[in-house]
Structures are given as structure tokens and as C-alpha cells.
Amino acid sequence: MVLRLEIFFLLRACRVLIEEYGRHITRIAVSLFEAIAQTLNLELSSHQKSDYLLESTGLIRVYRYPPSDKTAGEALGMEVHTDSSVISILKEDETGGLEIMKDEEWFRVKPVADTLIVNLGDMMQAISDNEYKSVEHRVKKKDMTTKRHSVCYFVFPQRDCVIKSSNYKPFTYSEFEAQVQADVQSLGTKIGLLRFTPESPLFL
Numbered sequence: 001m002v003l004r005l006e007i008f009f010l011l012r013a014c015r016v017l018i019e020e021y022g023r024h025i026t027r028i029a030v031s032l033f034e035a036i037a038q039t040l041n042l043e044l045s046s047h048q049k050s051d052y053l054l055e056s057t058g059l060i061r062v063y064r065y066p067p068s069d070k071t072a073g074e075a076l077g078m079e080v081h082t083d084s085s086v087i088s089i090l091k092e093d094e095t096g097g098l099e100i101m102k103d104e105e106w107f108r109v110k111p112v113a114d115t116l117i118v119n120l121g122d123m124m125q126a127i128s129d130n131e132y133k134s135v136e137h138r139v140k141k142k143d144m145t146t147k148r149h150s151v152c153y154f155v156f157p158q159r160d161c162v163i164k165s166s167n168y169k170p171f172t173y174s175e176f177e178a179q180v181q182a183d184v185q186s187l188g189t190k191i192g193l194l195r196f197t198p199e200s201p202l203f204l
Helices: 001-039 046-052 122-127 173-187 190-197
Strands: 055-066 077-081 087-092 098-102 105-108 117-119 135-138 146-155 160-163 170-171
Touching: 001 087, 001 146, 055 135, 055 190, 117 190, 122 160, 122 173, 122 190, 170 173, 170 190, 173 190
Parallel strands: none
Antiparallel strands: 055 146, 077 135, 087 117, 087 146, 098 105, 098 135, 160 170
């Protein structure tokens, strides 16, 4: 009974901490989005801003990469991908492992204490009319003997908000999400925004 109470209070404290973190990280995401919109001269109403960056759909994920067996040959990581979000804000520990693609080369992101890493996702690429690119990235943990933790906050548009761009067919985030899921199930990989270019066959 005592152990159950300890677990209960531990989980409740963790929930309070995550909720507080979520409030602060959401404020950062909103400030970043407004700065980017201003840089791009996007004349967005308050309603449009909230549609493009819906705070209530913000999602926090905690990732844990355990130590790997040396006989496995390679430490656990994450395959190459882009985020479907508007903005992703990552906090990783000192173990590191995040790598980003730039000019056809992989660059390892060096962990810096008390620093957040901001990735722009597929939705920001579409919203910005390709002025900004969705960051292609992966995780390759070199040290097999250590574990790695990271916390990432993803924020998305309103599901029924229509994303309009001269480079893509108009689509809603729900249509984009459904297409990604269909591609992963049928092809084993995410196609993403390429599905929504004018030259691409009709999605789904």
C-alpha cells in the first residue's frame, strides 16, 4: 500500500512538472512562429495564427534510448525523417546523437547545456511557401554503454485548417496526417509534402 502511494505521488508530481513545462514551451513556440510570420511578411489574423499553430494540439514526447548490447553492432537511434509539425522544440541530454542533413551532408548537433533545439517541420515548409525547409534529421547514439533521454514538444495546425501554398495543392492537416499514415502502412515510409505537389497524383 505504501509503495502504491509513493508511485501515485510520484506520477502526480511528474504530471504537474510536465504541464508546467508545456506552458513555458508553448509560449516559446508561439513567439517563434510570430517572429517567423513577421519575417515572411505573412499578414495573419489572430484567428489564422491560432489555426496554423494550435496550442491545444501541442504534444510532448519523452524518448528513452537504453544502453545497447555491444554485439548488436550499432546503438539504438531513430531513422531519417522530417517532423510533420509546424515547430518542434527538443531538449536532449549530454549524450547527444541528433544529426541533421545540410547540403547533402550529415552534421552532428553537439549538446549544449540549458539549450533548446528548434526544428521546423513539414507544415512550416508549406506555410512559408518553401522559404523554410522541414529539417531532415536522425538520431545515432554512438556510445552504446550509455542511455539517452530527450524531450520533444511538437505543435501542429488546426486539423481542419486549410494550408495554402503556391508549391502545394491546398490540404488540411488531417488530410496530410491520413496520407502519411497510409504511406507508412503501404510503403513502409513517409512521403510527406511530395504527395501534395501539383505534379503528384491525387493523394490517397
